[in-house]
Amino acid sequence: MEKRQGTKTSLVSRLLVCTSLLFLFGCSSDSATTSPDSSASSAPPESDSAPPAVLSAEEKLYEMYCLNCHGEQLKGGYAPKLEGIGNKFSEEELLKIMVEGIGKMPSQKYIPEEDQKLLAKWLAEQK
Numbered sequence: 500m501e502k503r504q505g506t507k508t509s510l511v512s513r514l515l516v517c518t519s520l521l522f523l524f525g526c527s528s529d530s531a532t533t534s535p536d537s538s539a540s541s542a543p544p545e546s547d548s549a550p551p552a553v554l555s556a557e558e559k560l561y562e563m564y565c566l567n568c569h570g571e572q573l574k575g576g577y578a579p580k581l582e583g584i585g586n587k588f589s590e591e592e593l594l595k596i597m598v599e600g601i602g603k604m605p606s607q608k609y610i611p612e613e614d615q616k617l618l619a620k621w622l623a624e625q626k
């Protein structure tokens with residue numbers, strides 16, 4: 500009697516261990532497929548001709564810092580559109596807007612200076 504009970508419990512617990520191991524394994528192999536350094540490898544070369552198929556560094560910065568308010572592809576949303584913003588503001592003025600804010604737009608000076616400069620240059624070219 501007692502012997503039987505013993506085998507039963509150990510079988511159950513072994514099963515439990517097996518399933519949890521499977522679960523753990525499934526999870527860890529899943530997360531391993533996303534490699535951490537997908538963007539670090541190659542920056543697109545600087546060129547005015549032929550727009551790159553992938554997002555440029557500036558577009559990525561825009562998405563990271565401005566898109567929430569200014570919308571997809573500079574088209575506006577909560578904040579006014581930035582299409583053609585290069586006709587309205589110079590690179591220096593755009594930089595100033597990011598650092599100081601403008602009207603209802605809060606200062607974005609938490610953005611690293613290098614990124615601000617890239618964004619200002621890029622936006623000034625949006626005509």
Ligand code: HEC
Pocket residue numbers: 561564565566567568569577578579580581584587588593596597601602603604605607610618622
């Ligand atoms: C928290 C939301 C928010 C974020 C984030 C934001 N903006 Fe703005 N932005 C605004 C608002 C609101 C206005 C309109 C200000 C006004 O006229 O009162 C504005 C206006 C502007 C203007 C002037 C537009 C015009 O036609 O006069 C520029 C240029 C601008 N933002 C650039 C940027 C850039 C570049 C970024 C990213 C680095 C950014 N903004 C991030 C909310 C935001």
